[in-house]
Amino acid sequence: MSFHYFAGHAFRALTAQKDGPSLYDVCDPVLAGPATGDPHLAKFYKTALGNPALRALLRRAGLPDLRDEARLTRLRAALTRARDDAEPDWEAVGRPVADLLDTIALDHPKPPPTPFNDAAPALAEIDNVIRDCAHHLLRSYRQNGFLPTYAAFNLIGDPDLRGRELIMALTGLNSRGYKNSSLLFNLARVFIARSSARAIINPPWRGIAEPMWEPVQIRHRSAYYDAFFIEALLAYGETGLASPAEATAAKTAIADMVDFCINISREEVMGADGRRFDVITALAPSPHPRFSRFFAQIKQDLGFGVYVPDCDTTACSFSAATQAGSEDPILAQPLLDFYAGYQVREGVNEPRVTVPLNDNIDYEGGVATWIDNLAGERPYGNDLDPTLNLDILEVSFRNLARWKILETPARLATVHRIIAFQKRLAASGAFANPRSHVYYLPELYSAYFGRCYAAFLSLPLAAQAAIDPDGTFDFIRARVLGYVQGEMLVAEMNAFDAALALIALGHLGADPKTFAPALNCIVRALGEGGRRGPFRAYEWNKMKTPTRILVGGPEVTSAFVLMGLAVARKVMAGRG
Template identity: 70%
Template sequence: MAFHEMASAACRALTARKDGPSLYDLCDPLLLNGAGNGASGDQHLGQFYRTALANAALRPLLRRTGLSELNDASRFAALRHALTQARDDERPDWAAIGQPVAELLDTVKLRHPRPPAVPPEGPPPGLSDIERVIRTCGAHLLRTFRNNGFIPAYASFNLIGDPDIHGREFLMALTGLDARGYKNSTLLFNLARTFIARSPVRDLINPSWKGIAEPMWQPIQIRHRSAYYDAFYIESLLGFVESGLASREESAAAKRAISAMTDFCLGASRERVRGVDGRDFDVVTAIAPAPHPRFSRFFAQIKQTLGFGLYVPDCDTTACAFSAAAQAGSSDPMLDQPLPDFYSGYQVKAGANAPKVTVAINDHIDYDGAIVTWIDNINGDRPYGNDLDPTLNLDVLEASFRNLARWKILETPERLDLLRGIVRFQKNLAANGAFAEPRSHIYYLPELYCAYFGRCYAAFMALPEQARAAIDPDGAFGFIRERVLAYVQDELITHEMNPFDAALALIALGHLGAEVSTLTPALHCIVRHLGEGGRHGPFKAYEWNKMKTPTRILVGGPEATSAFVLMGLSLARAALKRT
């Protein structure tokens, strides 16, 4: 968003005509000064309100954002009563509390990006231009690691929320989440969404952008470290070394960074949990205990106040960390654990969407055969309830393919059945086209699903033919490949892209063996945008993954963009050199 556009949007928000009670008219008497909160109640709701919504930056923008229906005294009173219950009741009835908020939320009209079609471009950029971008991105990652001792990612909040969270999905989340602090933040963020989306503040908080992946333009970005990100950075730096474009010094620096990040994934981020069968396993948690995540003191406190005090391990971070460590040649005994035995306790079977999935906001898809997201810690905590994401399940497959012999998957019928169940789940997504719908995904874009399917497909095709036939006797991978290629070729690359979109397209097309000519639009997009990141890096920060609850929280960063661009261009370069 240009400065003049931002200034204009801010001016409209500050001078808007107020046509009903505002968020602060509703909440201040209940939450601003710690009113209520008896011994049986909850102090966190007021803390969250004061930190996230009633702060000095947001209050001037929202103080004139009124809702006309709240002039109805009965509706206003119903909301007040719901907030009072959430604040004071020892065991709140969250379905009843959420109902008046859900009714307001259903008046919000948001939509996913719809980039315009673009005409075909000429011949692809030259190899020298592509190699220059690869070297620039590799140098950016290594420089960041040298300066920080790690490669960060950033989280930022988009208070407009996610287009897929309506009243129904909000109630699902509110009742399916476990931690009260997380319920509180979900309640108040979604209440605020209505005031934001139906006022001029909308244009300031949620400006339009080019392409699919959302740019992380928000001024508040929380820098942190996670094993999930380190695992991907390991793969990216391995690709940089294997490309042959890194200098001798860069190759040595990349290997040192890879070793350090592998140690972080399998060491500082390791957590002991108990499987459903009673056996103990070492898994990988997304946010390791302090000080490993590298939050600033300021944001560490805010994280706690916003309801993110307790993190638990997850199936995705564990799979990605195991895969990256295996690719890096790690001999850590942790990798010898047969993860399919552990994952079997988190697999949904016989089409039953419950009780494993408590936050079923994408329940239009059939979960049969898939793995849920969150792993109970050793104390049995699961603060986010549980949900199910298709892309996560690709990562479980990819890690299993890379460790097929180590885990004796083909020799163990139960382990083989687990993989076949996930493959069946993925084939169903492709058959009905659900993989291309944003609402099917909890943490990722459909475009990222396509890139990660390409990565998974490459690992699958690297297996011996006999192994592939045992895992996929019905040819599901070939079927999914055709559907994903069609989506990328007919939809993604024929419309306006930003560099992150283009990198995802190249990763999918490169791994899936697409015609070289299809690489051209994405290559031009990336080369054309080199330098857009200014002092932060070669490219801007874009949405890599997200959370839809408690509001739309994006995670990415300029380093993440560099990593994806590096991987996409490396695959494209190899394809071009083969022609």
């Protein structure tokens, strides 16, 4: 977006006619004075919503609905109960905010169609982009001592989180601080979405994955991110394009990241059967996440004080370590025994999913996200994401023999239930609906299915038959390919979308001629990142609560572009 775009919309926001009470008219009488009751609510309000820049932008954003004195009084009373009650009734507290939330209209991106370009760029151009991305990753690692990822807030929130889903979050989350931040962020969403500030906070963009507008905000390190950076550097090595010095540098970085994933980020937890397991936490103890002192305090103030392990970070870390050739004893643990305790079984443990934001899908057979730590803490309640379950299948295929999955009926049954969960998702078409996903885009699900499918095809035929006797993987493959070719490739894309398309197309055995739109998109976009890298920062994954928090970064885009081009290059050379 140009300077003139932001300047014009900022002028309109700052000079708009105020039509009813603003966010600050509502909250200041309750939360701006001396703290009483739960101190976090007022602290969060002053830190996140009361900062001078946002206050200036929203001070004239009034809601005519709140000119109704009775409605305004109910809203303030709800905020007062959230502040003062020892055990608030969160459904009652959230209801006035949920009713306002249902007055806003947000939509997922709908990129316009674009002509199909069947002339792919030359192999030399593809190789140059691969090298640029690898050079960016290795340079960033050398400069920082790790590969950073960033988190950024989009205060307008997620289109799928409306009043009903807010009540789900307030009643299903366990951390009071997280409930506080969800309540106030979602109240602010209403004033943003119904004012001129909307155009500044949520400007339009090209493609599906949302760009992370400058400044990219919170730099940090996580085992989940390191796992995919490992895969990207391994992919670079497989292309044969690395110089001897680069190969050595990549090997050093990979070894460090493997250690970070399976040692530094390791945490012991209790399985459902009483056994103890070593799993991987998404945020290792300080100072390993590499937050600045300022953002470490902000994280605390926003309600992210306790971070627990999760099933996805564990699966991806184990997978990356396996691909890198690690023989660490942690990998000998049959993770499926642990995951079975978090697998939803209809009528048995369905309440395990306490925040069912995507309850349009059938959870039977899926594995939930968050892992209780040894202290029994579960700040985020629990949810269930389809893409996470692909990662569990992928790591299981890579460790099929090590974990004796085919020889252990209970482990094989856990795999079969996850596959059945994925089949229902594909058969219904729900995988293509953004609402079905808690942390990811359908486009990313498609790429991750390709990654999972490639691991499946690497197994002996007898093992494939035992795992998938009904041909479910080929059924899902057809559905995902149809989505990528019929939806993604015929519409406007950005570089991250294009990388995801290539990962899916290459792994799923698509005709190389269909790669052209994605390849051309990436080659055209090269250089868009300016001084930060070859490409801009885009949305990799997200959180829908407490508001829409995007995670990505320039290094992330380089990693995914590198992986997408490496897969495409291999297929185009006839080696797929």
